[in-house]
Amino acid sequence: MAGRPTIKEVSKIAGVSFKTVSRVLNNEKHVSEETRRRVEEVVAQLNFRPSHAARTLAGRRSFQVALLYDNPSPYYVFHIQSGAMERCHELGYRLLMQPIDSNAPDMVPDVLALVDEAHLDGLILSPPLTEMPELIEALDKRKLPYVRIAPGLRKDHGLATTMNDVAAAREITRHLLQLGHRKIAFVRGPESHVSSADRLAGYRQELEAHGIAFDPALVIAGDYSFASGGAAARALFGHTPRPTAIFAGNDDMAAGALAAAHEADIAVPEAMSIAGFDDSDLARAVWPPLTTIRQPVRELAYAAADLMLSGNAVTPQVMLEHELMVRATTGPAPKG
Amino acid sequence: MAGRPTIKEVSKIAGVSFKTVSRVLNNEKHVSEETRRRVEEVVAQLNFRPSHAARTLAGRRSFQVALLYDNPSPYYVFHIQSGAMERCHELGYRLLMQPIDSNAPDMVPDVLALVDEAHLDGLILSPPLTEMPELIEALDKRKLPYVRIAPGLRKDHGLATTMNDVAAAREITRHLLQLGHRKIAFVRGPESHVSSADRLAGYRQELEAHGIAFDPALVIAGDYSFASGGAAARALFGHTPRPTAIFAGNDDMAAGALAAAHEADIAVPEAMSIAGFDDSDLARAVWPPLTTIRQPVRELAYAAADLMLSGNAVTPQVMLEHELMVRATTGPAPKG
DNA sequence: CTGCGGTCTGGCAGCGCTGTCCAAAATCCG
């Protein structure tokens, strides 16, 4: 409000032109060491901060990018945010966090409006916004830089950071198989999330690789919510013979299945093994702690920001490692 | 990048001066209905969006505020964000979400730098940043508008939205008392969070109101983490006679205590009642679902943004209602 | 000595708006 110093005041005190101060601030070359030092001193002394608005208006870049998300999971959003934020901060960019309603009819124009208003230099997309063809096309057409985090569709298009959902699902299925389970159910996520189809595919591949026929009756549709996991589990408990293991497409559904098992007095893991996917906070908070796949959510977001902004990208797509976290909800298949 | 329309182009097409377009955009008076309509048509047709940077630079306000937080709980941050975001959006403000390290030595100057750089119109503070005297003083001195969400200290200073932690803790303690519990343990949060002292005070008050002496041995220190809740519960299990109920200062610690009970084969709620505080996602995901206090986190943030920006505040402090959520981890005290 | 390329610095326009001031047109009043 009051006496916010400007670049001109800095220049006056340092005894140089204000253009030179601008050079120092932007780390341009052609400034003598001596001058640079003097300017920096005055900047520190006045506690001067360049106006972001002025730089944006005058320059070609705004040093602002936005992270777009439309995900109901606090855990996921929190970690995506913090990873992206960290890398943006390191590179001198500001990150705008933008929840977006991916089903809104004006979603694409609204995003474009945001880009215009804020003069954004780029966009980081997270699922399910990574899967919106109209959005992708609009961005391509506008030649606006963007990265996708964990895209399910057109995985080799543009910049993206991913993990291998298929391989991860195979791994967890193999873990169950090795424990002796033969009748393993799968609770899938919503159709709109490509990741859930990938996880289903991995489950099926691994089963078949072990010579076990895929049984569609053992696949129950869920929607990634706790409640849907419980409902799926209760349906499964009615099957005869009962499956000895449930692999849920995410941790929320696995927690729902676990609660349903407790309710039905089915001992986990003695009578029933349960596995999740994500390694969210939930996985360690339920009892027994959940066997699951650790998704490198934070790292995915960090790498995404890096890919788009740092300029030293080797390949347009980066794949990060997941990790099987064997905890206490999976155990040997019950005899007989 | 390419042909972004500007206010001048709009004015040319609409056949008015660009100042008139500015008037329409800012909803100023002294523009005839007819002119306004015509301008709005052109704006819609060109898909024109005013440059935020230019408005900020030219005008007295930036229509930007920041939400500052330093909280490890994804649940809490997510809901604070979404509440504040919603109200800011409705009022035409942009919200910058800023994680802050409240222990960093340069925290205050860093916040001030952000304010300068972004020309912020105001700040929304969430715990524990609400409790930093240096920050509060610096903001007061700079006459920068701000609101605090759930301040623990100097509760009647400036704008704030709160809930009554003391009353809520009394309520949950009363619930336990009414179930017949007499030996009720309390797991407290870290000293740095004033809310945890308030909850302890409520617990103690209610006990004494029922003629039960406060027993310091039944108060165990935790740090709001799942692990500390488990450790506290295990310590409590060793007491003779064993307490019949545990009231944990937040849901994470309650979940930890619950897991510890499962592990020690103590039936909940038959042999031991457990209650939490927050009604986070966790509360419904554990088994049995947790009795807890619903904190109106989202509403607190919404009201905070409203208080600071809408200008129709009646009182500087707003108190919102909590709600006792009785679920399945609390039951009648065991006989004998 | 001249010319050339490189380093350092300054001058100035202008980014796209808002704030302020002023002029013209419309309206009102006695």
Add this chain to the structure above:
DNA sequence: CGGATTTTGGACAGCGCTGCCAGACCGCAG
């Protein structure tokens, strides 16, 4: 019907920077 007042809209400066261009100065080769 003249003058005061209100409504409407234009002119223009300027917010605090960056981009571009020009100019001063240097060293070095021809």
